[in-house]
Amino acid sequence: MDARDVIKIGMSAERTLVVPLERTVGHFVRDMPMVYATPMMILEMEMASADAIERYLQQGWITVGTEVDIRHLAATPVGAMVRTTARVIAVERRVIRFEVEAFDEVRRIGEGRHARGLVNLASFxxxxxxx
Structure with missing residues (x-):
């Protein structure tokens, strides 16, 4: 499968979540604050990216994360609503590149780029x- 045949620049998706205790840095690292953890924000960015293109993939094909270049800009407390967006900015034969952002109710809390590789699930x- 060639991603250029089905994935187009501008395809996008959005995810929302209310930050649970289990996604805070303090949940994973003792004596740290109970604020949204950077790896959890990146996870949502990756999932939004996958959501943006999943329905266009041929049956038996998936994407896997291959690159992240993310800045976590602001802390977000437990209970806050977070909205994460992903938009396709480039398409290669087996690589799709995204611009990703995350926002809480007040401001942008994260931004960056993410790439996903196209994989045949049976071969994988x-x-x-x-x-």
């Missing part, structure tokens, strides 16, 4: 599935 599972 043959290589990395249970032995």
């Amino acid at each position: 599972n043959k290589r990395f599935g249970p032995k």
Whole structure:
């Protein structure tokens, strides 16, 4: 499959969540504040990126994250609403590149770029599935 045949620049998706205790840095690292953790913000950015293109992929194909270049700009407390967006900015044969952002109710809290690689699920599972 060639991503250039089905994925177009400008495709986008958005996700929202209310920050739970389980996604705070303090949940993972002792004595740290209970604010939205950077890896959890990146996870939402990756998932929004996948959401933007998933329905256009041929059956049996998925994307996996391959690159992140993210800045976490502001802390967000437990209970705050976070909105994450992803927009396709470039398409190569097997790589799709995204601009990603995250916002809380007050401001932008994260921004950056993310890339996803196009993978045939059967081939992937043959290589990395249970032995």
